[in-house]
Amino acid sequence: MSFDLDQVIQVFIQEARELLQTMEAALLHLENEPTDSETIDEVFRAAHTIKGSAGLFGLNEIVSFTHVMEDVLDRARSGDTLIDKKLIALLLESGDHLNELVTVFAVEKSQLGDAAIKRGQDLINGFAHYRPTQTISVLSNAEPTAPKVELYNEANVASNLWHISLRFGPEVFRNGMEPSSFIRFLSSLGTIIRITTLLDNMPDADLMDAESCYLGFEIEFDSTADKNTIADVFRFVNEDCVVHILPPHSKLTEYVELIKSLPEANSRLGEILVESGALTPQELQQSLDAQRTEAEASGKTALLGDILVAQGSVEPELVKAALDKQTTIKDQKNKENHFIRVQADKLDSLINLIGELVIAGAGASLLARNSGNASLHEASSVVTDLVEEIRDSALRLRMVPIGETFNRFQRVVRDVSQELGKEIELVIAGADTEVDKTVVEKIADPLMHLLRNSMDHGIESPARRIAAGKPAKGTLKLNAYHDSGCIVIEISDDGSGLNRDRILSKAIDAGLVSANAALTDQEIYKLIFEPGFSTAETVTNLSGRGVGMDVV
């Protein structure tokens, strides 16, 4: 069992990391287009999915933190909160914090350090500005059975029970379903505190069809199950039944929507809700008042369209969950078409075996050639061809597009440029150039140093750039391409370039070259790659304009 769990948690870790990367990329995109609703959705979905799967593993710290993020994002999504630079910065930091949370709880299975706890709290406090509710409940050592964090505010009803409204459709009996079996099943998830059976929709005796179902129920339900589990009870009858599920302490407005959306008269439903303890009389009064003002404002009572909208909005969480599920399934499908996750060591052993196969094949073909047997020779040369093809494609298996690594630098560029007070844009070209996975991992760090160098020393401050007649925004370019069997990764910037004399004098000072050596420009520029040629000594002018630092 623990073995299984370990494997599953590995998947979670990887998934969370990928989602955080997606989130980061989306946030960076948002910085340029703060109103792009699709990207906001993407960020939201990422946070939501992380929260959901962290909940599965009982990683409450992650759940509670993500919940706060999700809350803010949800408001951003609905347009209640505007996305500004500050919020994006906050969200980016939160992404980093989450990454650490994942590392600490899922990978190391240890506890957070004080610094991280403080940072988390700071971030949550930062978010508080964007959230409507002031009460923030942070689960620290909550029992694992409560993965759901609900935020309470004064507009919520007092009842601590679930409220479930069911209206079975006329076809239920004819479709071979029996409402009582659903309710019996429901009681296996908790306790039905109170049930009100409604037959208000049953027409007069003459019109009543004995085989149609007119039943409706209002149920007060005590359960620790989550909303999806409860909704699942009615999954089989979903098409034939209008189901509304309100969690404990739902917002009063949700009850208003519920009352509005159900076919019975408002006052009748209100009475039922009060009688069954879902609402206090004051709450009912309040909600009916709210409804009346609303109706007066719009000049008419709720129309069918409104009812439908209301029905949609009564269960935003469920609808959202369903939508999210659909999109993630769709996304996953797209991805699945392209990728299969294979363990790296399996791939390594395959490649090793193929190496052996190439050697053995070469030996065999040599023997075949020496044997003088023409048909054997022919056969072995076919085998050799095939082996070569296998080798090539096996090596290609390890190739990944470099774009992912490049995209990671967007964040670096953004952070560093803000730190330096410069405006820098990263332009990426050749993102789909394929590079061996191990190489990608190894060059990521050197590339970052080069980028930092470029930004720090190459690109000038906006004022100086304008003075030099350049646009205030500096451009940093990352390019990758294949060139005669090599992969060339090129970093260039439109900064001030290398100062030849300065490099030379520094190099002479450092004893790298003798004072009277005649060096070409190229040789001088190469000096900057010398070990010990510290960037600290050459604080300015370190990277080249048009020179292009090639790293292979």
Add this chain to the structure above:
Amino acid sequence: MNISVEKNDLQTSVALAGDINIYTAAELKSELLSCVAESANLEIDLSEVKEFDSAGLQILILAKREAKRVECDLKMKAHSQSVLQLFELYDVAAFFGDPLLIPTDTNLEQTSDRRNV
């Protein structure tokens, strides 16, 4: 399902036996409604009801509602186990207002055990 109707001067007695469910609901509806229409005092004996489902319950509720409308005094008695269980699940006993014989717990458990088997 078997419906036997006995009429005397004072009241009409109806005894329902067998399954009262979606398959017999239509028949039961017309039978009960005509009884409600014809008499001012109606008593329904449910002691021999075997299967009882929501469709059957709907008919009983309809009959009760109709009886109230035409001021017929409709009573039900001797509810069988299956009727009681559904009444309890749906909490509709108060609607009918008839006295129910509450079975002892052991009886209930036995029946539910049998159900599970």
